[in-house]
Amino acid sequence: MNHPAWRYLVSAARMWRHHRLQALLSVLGIVAGVSGLVTVMAVGEGAQRELERAISLLGAGTMVVKSIVDDERDSRIMMERVEAVRRILGTELRSLVPISTYQRNLLAGERYVDGAKVIGTDRDYENAYQLRLHRGRFITWFDIKRTERVCVLGWALARDLFPQGQPVGQQVRIGRHWYTVVGWLQPKVQADIEISDFELPEVDRAAYVPITTIAADRSQIPLDELVLNFATEADMIKASGAVQRILEFDADGAAFEYTMPIELLRQKLRMQRIIQYLLGGITVVMLLVGGIGIMNVMLVNVIRRRPEIGLRRAVGATPRDILTQFVIESTLVAVAGGVAGVLVGTLAAFGVAALLDWPVAVGAGTLGLGLAVSAVVGICFGSYPAMQAASVTPIKTLNQA
Amino acid sequence: MIVAEHLCKSYDLGHRRVRVLHDLSLRVSTGDFVAITGRSGAGKSTLLQLLGCLDTPSSGEYRLAGSPVSRLSESELAEVRNKRIGFIFQTSHFIDYLDLVDNVALHGFYAGDYDEPACRRRARELLTDVGLAHRLTHKPAELSGGERQRAAVARALFGKPDLILADEPTGNLDGKNSAVFASLMRDLNRDGITILMVTHDTKMAGIAARQLDLRDGQLKAAA
Numbered sequence: 001m002n003h004p005a006w007r008y009l010v011s012a013a014r015m016w017r018h019h020r021l022q023a024l025l026s027v028l029g030i031v032a033g034v035s036g037l038v039t040v041m042a043v044g045e046g047a048q049r050e051l052e053r054a055i056s057l058l059g060a061g062t063m064v065v066k067s068i069v070d071d072e073r074d075s076r077i078m079m080e081r082v083e084a085v086r087r088i089l090g091t092e093l094r095s096l097v098p099i100s101t102y103q104r105n106l107l108a109g110e111r112y113v114d115g116a117k118v119i120g121t122d123r124d125y126e127n128a129y130q131l132r133l134h135r136g137r138f139i140t141w142f143d144i145k146r147t148e149r150v151c152v153l154g155w156a157l158a159r160d161l162f163p164q165g166q167p168v169g170q171q172v173r174i175g176r177h178w179y180t181v182v183g184w185l186q187p188k189v190q191a192d193i194e195i196s197d198f199e200l201p202e203v204d205r206a207a208y209v210p211i212t213t214i215a216a217d218r219s220q221i222p223l224d225e226l227v228l229n230f231a232t233e234a235d236m237i238k239a240s241g242a243v244q245r246i247l248e249f250d251a252d253g254a255a256f257e258y259t260m261p262i263e264l265l266r267q268k269l270r271m272q273r274i275i276q277y278l279l280g281g282i283t284v285v286m287l288l289v290g291g292i293g294i295m296n297v298m299l300v301n302v303i304r305r306r307p308e309i310g311l312r313r314a315v316g317a318t319p320r321d322i323l324t325q326f327v328i329e330s331t332l333v334a335v336a337g338g339v340a341g342v343l344v345g346t347l348a349a350f351g352v353a354a355l356l357d358w359p360v361a362v363g364a365g366t367l368g369l370g371l372a373v374s375a376v377v378g379i380c381f382g383s384y385p386a387m388q389a390a391s392v393t394p395i396k397t398l399n400q401a
Numbered sequence: 402m403i404v405a406e407h408l409c410k411s412y413d414l415g416h417r418r419v420r421v422l423h424d425l426s427l428r429v430s431t432g433d434f435v436a437i438t439g440r441s442g443a444g445k446s447t448l449l450q451l452l453g454c455l456d457t458p459s460s461g462e463y464r465l466a467g468s469p470v471s472r473l474s475e476s477e478l479a480e481v482r483n484k485r486i487g488f489i490f491q492t493s494h495f496i497d498y499l500d501l502v503d504n505v506a507l508h509g510f511y512a513g514d515y516d517e518p519a520c521r522r523r524a525r526e527l528l529t530d531v532g533l534a535h536r537l538t539h540k541p542a543e544l545s546g547g548e549r550q551r552a553a554v555a556r557a558l559f560g561k562p563d564l565i566l567a568d569e570p571t572g573n574l575d576g577k578n579s580a581v582f583a584s585l586m587r588d589l590n591r592d593g594i595t596i597l598m599v600t601h602d603t604k605m606a607g608i609a610a611r612q613l614d615l616r617d618g619q620l621k622a623a624a
Contacts, residue, residue: 007510018498307494313455315560316483316511318476394455 005328012329016336026297027337029290030377034341034370035348036283041366042349044276046359047269054265061094061230062128063240065247066257067223075254077247079211079221085228085246092230092239095124098211099225106207107173108161116157117202118174120211120221128227131203136168136183143182143210150213152183156204172207179209233262272358287373290337291381298330298385302392309389310397319390326389330382331375338374342367402564402595403429403452408461410447421447423618425461429597431563434590436606437599438623439615445599446568448615452597453486453566454478466563483511487557491569493549495541501528501552502537508559527555531585547578554585565589567598571605583608 016023067076082098100120106113125131126138134155143150151172158167158181167181188203215221228243230236240258248254302309309322317325346362353360410422421444429435439445450456451463454470457478463471466485473481495504502524509520525537531551536544544552550570557565567586571579579602587608590596598609606612612623 007515011510015498307492308496311494311496312507312511313479314453314482314488315508315556316479318479320476321479321511394450 004324008325008328009332011325012332015329016333022297022301023333023336026294026333027290027340029286029293030334030337030374031290031341031344033283033287033290033377034338034374035343035345036279036286037373038342038345038362038366038370039348039352040276040279040283041369042345042360042362043272043279043352043358045363045366046349046353046361047272047276049361050359051262051265051269055262058261059094059128059229060233060262061236062261063228063230063236063243064259064261065226065228065243066259067225068255068257073255075256076222076224077226077256079215079223081247082223082226085226085243088246089239089242092235093228094231095128095227095229097121097124097128097227097229098221098223099125099227100211100215100221101224102175102214104175104207106157106161108167108170111161111163113157113160117206118151118214119206119208120214121208122211124229125208125227128229129203131188132186134184134186135166136181138183139208139210144212147213148210149177149179150182150210151179152185152208153181154185154202154204154206155187157207158184174207174209174214183208236260287377290334291377294330294334294378295381295385298326298382299388301329302326302385302389305389306392306397309392310394313392313394322392323386323390326386327379327382330385331378334374334378334382335371338371341374342370345370402431402433402466403427403597404462404464405452406462408448408451408458408463410444410451410456410459421618422451422458425619427452427613427620429595431595432590432593433611434586434596434609435598436609436612436623437597437615437620438601438603438606438612439599443615444618445615449566449568449597449599453488454481479511480513483508483560485560485563487560487562487565489550489553489557489565489567489570491572493546493553493573495549495552497541500538500540501533501544504541505552505556505559507556512560524555524559527558528552531555546573546575547581550574550578550582551585554582554589558589562594564595564597567596567600569600569602570598571600571602579605 065077069076079098082096086093086096098121102118102120103115104118106116119125121139122144123139123141131138136152138152139150142148151174153161153167153172161167161172162170167184170181171178172181173179185203211221228236230239237260240260244256244258247256312322312325313319346367349360349362352358405425405427408422408425409420411418411420425448437445437448447456451458454465454473457471461471462469465481468481470478470481495501496507499507502521505524505528506520509515509517509523528534528537531554533548533552533555536548536552541549541552550573571582574582583605586596586598596609598605600606606623613620614623
């Protein structure tokens, strides 16, 4: 390689190798600054990816309404009102999933599962929670209509009840009645998403039955939960008032809990973002301190290396050559600090993920930005010392002892 | 080789203007060996700086090998220093993080057509010529004073200069090393290189064909 930039780079590398301690001292600030930057960016990117993942999992326009049953109140969403919501909102709604959850003992042959979660629902549940079938089918419109005694089992629950064989076609006793297993779900990797008090159902350990079959009184089916899915988040927000009015109208003061998971997640991410901005501010200060560290070492270098500068001028270097040399030296050491900072920052990001349980993601863009920032700091803070070096008068320095 | 006419150089020191060289004229022919003596502060280093194209005069005309040096740009001056002039200083400065070969080959770094292997080869040859073949890969700090000054000669010769400018070259050497250095200078002059040397050392000045004294900003024939 004979390019001038390469020659200067090799020369700078030799200089820093000879003065290792100086190099180390000058980059500490940059290492701290860049590692902070990488950590902050990783937290930000992790939050963004979590939001995207949650949207793809739930849909951006998903709203959950829950019945409130405690010592003071007994507000239950009634199935007939759900039908009213469906009729009034019509095509604005993509799906409407009634959910009624029970604890039941399950029996299949010799196998017995105590207090399993049995979810009474309808056919839309499959799409709303993006379930995948391993064998068989999900609950159909006919099952609902004809109150068929059929069920679909989660992967792990089916394994518990039928450790050897294939569950589809077999009989399972749920509570006091026998049901035919018509579907077996694929194992679902539980999304590691925490959204305030909103929980994703434990798909693998549940049994699904037609809501009309499991309810004791078919004319008055009380629901635990109602999941409404709109095409967009804006549609959902627009319709939320109407949903509330329809569900609560003339219902003896009943009040339900309305949750918009994506909104909750956004709130949580907004909090994270504030912390991120604070950390970002500290990072900028650290980078400035790092830059000043480099400038300091380079200024000392200019004084110490005045004879070298004079010598280089005497053998044919122009002030511009000297300027280039010193800027490349400061940039090289800053980028080396940047590389170290990127490594430390990546480790720190995973440390944050482990300690605070925040989602983090270190993307190529983050790493590239870390290196670019360190190079910019090297160039900016190395320029003033380099200009000082370029203005050194040669002969006087050469006659110094 | 050197034609300097009515050279003046003065510096601004705050409110005061200090005149260092005043109406100085000098002619040095190719192959000459000139020694310039003078008291401390007489302006010897300033003169060497002007003649070495490291600075330009406040007024007057300086031509080096026919080129009007006083009117050249910064980069043209750098090229003249690189191609035509070799410097030897009192304190033989070297770059501490480079080995001796790279130090001597430093001229090549700033030459337009840099060829690293060729430069290193030439540096090794020159160091061998001055008796430092056993020190090629050593760092400058590992050399004795005499060895450093011989290495400085090798470095000055790297660019195949027409002119060598030496500033108190034996100032830090003992008698024996001064004698070795003097004989090196004589050999170079015999090979046709023009030498202009500033020195306090009368013995060293004695080896030059012509001796001049710098007094009151002007050059006069030494007594």
